[in-house]
Amino acid sequence: MSVKDKRRGRPKGTSNQLNEQSIMDVAKALMKEEGKIPSIRKLAASLGVDAMAIYHYFNNKNALLEAITTSLIEDIYDPKVGEDWKAELKTLCESYILVLHQYPGLLEILLSMESHGPADVFTERFNVVVQPLDLNAIAATNALSLLADYLHGFALALNCNRELQSLDISMLKGPLDLYCVALENA
Incomplete structure (x- = not known):
């Protein structure tokens, strides 16, 4: 051409x-x-x-990456205030994992970004979910960090095993139930 x-x-x-x-x-x-x-x-x-x-x-490829990543994360479930927090948390987590699974490579981009825009979206939605628990700031930060690390590990394992049927999103239920018990007792 x-x-x-x-x-x-x-x-x-x-x-x-x-x-x-x-x-x-x-x-x-x-x-x-x-x-x-x-x-x-x-x-x-x-x-x-x-x-x-x-x-x-x-302005540059990083600006495009941030816009794409933030847009994808904004597509995750937006929890309802005042609903059953455990059900809302599970739906939020499943939605997040689904986006990370549908867009292979997104997790790596998220973890390597200097911007906190996409993380802020998830943090805001997490805070809506746990609001009824009245967690202090340290407990809320620890709860968010633990959950994010777990979800990122799960997404990584899920994306590494695309051909294997042994790992699927339904396997989030047990660990999330245990996580919810820990949050209730925090």
């Missing part, structure tokens, strides 16, 4: 408008397919634009 054949900049017309959301949607679809964040060039090719057009919307 010659330089003249390339489509530079934002697409013209209303049928294929390039914007932050369309870029993130295509990036998430590619990530789900390939198990990793696509390169800027691959993303641009999928969108039918020059790679530099993406930088019109995102």
Whole structure:
């Protein structure tokens, strides 16, 4: 393809408008397919634009990664205030594991990010769930850290065993039940 054949900049017309959301949607679809964040060039090719057009919307690849990751984490279950906290916690955890499983590579991105945006989303939702327990700040922080570490370990094991049927999301129930007992007695 010659330089003249390339489509530079934002697409013209209303049928294929390039914007932050369309870029993130295509990036998430590619990530789900390939198990990793696509390169800027691959993303641009999928969108039918020059790679530099993406930088019109995102300052750099890290800004794009943060936007994608935060968007995916915002898709997890949003707990209801005043509901059965144990059921809400289990639903939140299952939802989080499902997102981490559907988007292989997301966990590694989350753990390597300098930004706390995605972690803040999960933290806020966790705090809504445990609010009825009236945990002090130290207990709440420890409870969140323990749960996050467990969920990340579970997601890693689940993603490493994609072909094996021996590990599935239903196996969260027992450990989460034990975790809930510990929270009640904190």
